[in-house]
Amino acid sequence: MRLLPLTLGLLLLALALWFGPRRLGRLASLELRGGWLAALALLVQAAGIALPQLRLALLLISAALLVRFCWLNRGLVGIGLASCGIALNMAVMAANGGAMPIPPESLARLEMQLTVGSDLPLQKSRVLADEEAVLAGLGDRLHLPGALGDRVAWSIGDVLLIAGIARLLAATLGGPSRHAA
Amino acid sequence: MKRTSVVKGIVSVGILLALLLAGAAPSGSGRNSVELPAPILSLVSE
Numbered sequence: 001m002r003l004l005p006l007t008l009g010l011l012l013l014a015l016a017l018w019f020g021p022r023r024l025g026r027l028a029s030l031e032l033r034g035g036w037l038a039a040l041a042l043l044v045q046a047a048g049i050a051l052p053q054l055r056l057a058l059l060l061i062s063a064a065l066l067v068r069f070c071w072l073n074r075g076l077v078g079i080g081l082a083s084c085g086i087a088l089n090m091a092v093m094a095a096n097g098g099a100m101p102i103p104p105e106s107l108a109r110l111e112m113q114l115t116v117g118s119d120l121p122l123q124k125s126r127v128l129a130d131e132e133a134v135l136a137g138l139g140d141r142l143h144l145p146g147a148l149g150d151r152v153a154w155s156i157g158d159v160l161l162i163a164g165i166a167r168l169l170a171a172t173l174g175g176p177s178r179h180a181a
Numbered sequence: 182m183k184r185t186s187v188v189k190g191i192v193s194v195g196i197l198l199a200l201l202l203a204g205a206a207p208s209g210s211g212r213n214s215v216e217l218p219a220p221i222l223s224l225v226s227e
Contacts, residue, residue, distance in 0.1 A: 003209045004201050012194070027190035035196035041203040066204055086204035093206065100206035110210035124206040140208040153208040161204050165197055 003152060011166055015173050023173040030172045033072040041065035048098060049122060055098035063090040077171040082164025089157035092138035099126035101133035102140040106153040109143060 016024050041062040048058035063086075070083040093100050102125045104116060112120070119126045130136040138156055143149035 003207060004205055005198060008194070008198050008201055025186060025190065027193050028186035030190075030193040032193055032196045035192065035199070038196055038199040038203055042199045045203055062203060066200070069200065082200070082204070086200075089204060089206050100208070102208045106208070110208065112210055120208055123208060125208040140206065151210050155206060158205045158207050161201065165201060169197075 007162060008165070011162070011169060015166075015169055019173045026173050027169075030076075030168075032076070034069050037065045037069040037072070041069070045124070049124065052119065056094065057098075059090070059093055059098040063094070066090070076168055078164040078166070078168030080164070081167060082161050085157040085160030085162070085164060087157070088138050088160065089155060092135040092155070092157070093124065095134035096126065096128065096139075099128075100124045100140055100155060101126060101128040101136060102153055103128070103130055103133070103136065106141050106143070109150055110153060111150065 012024070044058050044062040044065065048055040048062070051058070066086050070079055070086065073079045074083075089100065099119060102120070104127060107114060107127055114120065114127050116127050116129055116132070125140055128136070128139070133139055140153040140155050140158075142154040142156070142159065144152070144154075
C-alpha cells in the first residue's frame with residue numbers, strides 16, 4: 001500500500017519546506033529505540049493479511065510488539081499521541097476479529113463494490129455495517145474533503161497516529177537536536 | 182553532512198514508516214490516479 005509512505009513523504013516535505021531543507025539532517029539525532037520491534041510488528045501484520053485464519057492472533061502479537069516499542073520511546077515528543085492512535089486501532093481491530101471495520105457507505109464513497117463481511121484486498125479492512133461492527137465509531141469512516149476523500153477512508157486512530165508522528169518530526173526538525181517530552 | 186548521519190536519518194524515517202504501516206489501518210480505493218477538475222481537463226484535452 002503506497003498511501004502511508006506517501007503520507008509520511010508529504011509530511012516530511014511539508015516540514016522541510018517550513019523549517020528549511022537543511023533541517024532534515026536533524027533526523028539523524030532522532031534516537032528511536034527498538035526499531036526492530038516496529039519492523040517485526042509490520043511483518044507479523046503482513047502475515048496476518050496473507051493468513052486470514054490467523055489474523056486475530058497475529059494482530060495481538062503485533063500489538064504487543066508495538067506496545068513495547070511505544071514504551072521504549074515514551075520519552076519522545078508525540079509518541080504518547082501516536083500510542084493513543086495505535087491503541088484505538090488495535091482495540092477496534094481486535095474487537096472485530098482482527099480487521100478494521102469500514103461501513104458500506106464509506107466503501108461506496110471509495111467506489112468499491114464488496115459484499116458485507118468481505119475483506120478489502122491486501123488491506124486490513126473488512127466491510128461491516130455499523131450494527132454488525134463492534135466499536136464502529138473507531139472504524140474507517142473519516143474522509144478528506146474533495147477528490148481525496150474518494151480515495152481513502154481513515155479512522156480516528158489513524159489521525160492520532162499521524163498527528164503524533166508529525167509532532168515528533170516537527171520537534172526533531174524545529175527544535176534542538178534532542179527532544180524529551 | 183556525514184554519510185553516517187544520512188544513514189541514521191534514513192533509518193529513523195524507516196522506523197517511523199514501519200510504525201505507521203503497522204499501527205495505521207486506512208482503507209484505500211486502490212486507484213492510483215486523481216481525476217483532474219473539469220476546467221483543467223478541458224484545457225488539457227484542447
